[in-house]
Amino acid sequence: MNFDVENSKNWRPFFSRSFPRDTLPWTSVQPSDLHYENTRTEDVNILHVQIQDMLRRKMVDWREANVTTWHHVFQKRLQDIIKRGSIANGTDIEAVLAEFRNTYNIVGFALQMPYTTIQAIVDTVYSTNIYKHATNDIQFALAVHIHPYPNNILAVWIYMAHLTPK
Known part of the structure; x- marks a missing residue:
């Protein structure tokens, strides 16, 4: 196969002098300019609260036979790291984990997904089975x-962990 498009023995041009490109009656179906809206910060903040509240309520529902408690200090530290955007390099999270590892066994994960619905996020977290611990001696973040x-x-990024005393 020869890909030399200048060689007319191998390739025939679609447009020519007898059929010029400018005389075509149709135009492109694609818009010439793409216009994107800015995503409103207020909407993102509202959705953030809705997702967080829904996941907290669902954790309590899923653990109906056990008490669900939240480790607010660990949770606050994790949220602060995320807000600074420094979780990607891992140094900040390691420092926070080291601080709590002396007294707790920590198991957790991060989920990243496109936002489609809150229910899709709830279903994804549910599928991790993080709630399945038949003990009251556990805290979540x-x-x-x-x-x-x-x-x-x-x-959307969801960071979840459970902490059990050593």
């Missing part, structure tokens, strides 16, 4: 981060 992109595209 939850942090939510939403990164907005133009045109109301949202990336």
Whole structure:
């Protein structure tokens, strides 16, 4: 196969002098300019609260036979790291984990997904089975981060952990 498009023995041009490109009656179906809306910060903040509240309520529901308590100090530290955007390099989270590892066994995960519905997020967290611990001697931590992109595209990060005393 020869890909030399200048060689007319191998390739025939679609447009020519007898059929010029400018005489075509149709135009492109694609818009010439794409217009993206800015994602409103207020909407992102409202959604953040809704997701966080829904996940907290669901954890209590899923653990109906046990008491669900939240480790507010660990949760606050995790949320602060996320807000600073420094969780990607891992140094800040390691420092926080080291602080709590002396007294707690910590198991956790981070989920990243596009925002479609709150129910999709709830279903994903449910599928991790983090709530399945038949003990009251456990505390949970939850942090939510939403990164907005133009045109109301949202990336959602869910950080969950459970802490059990050593």
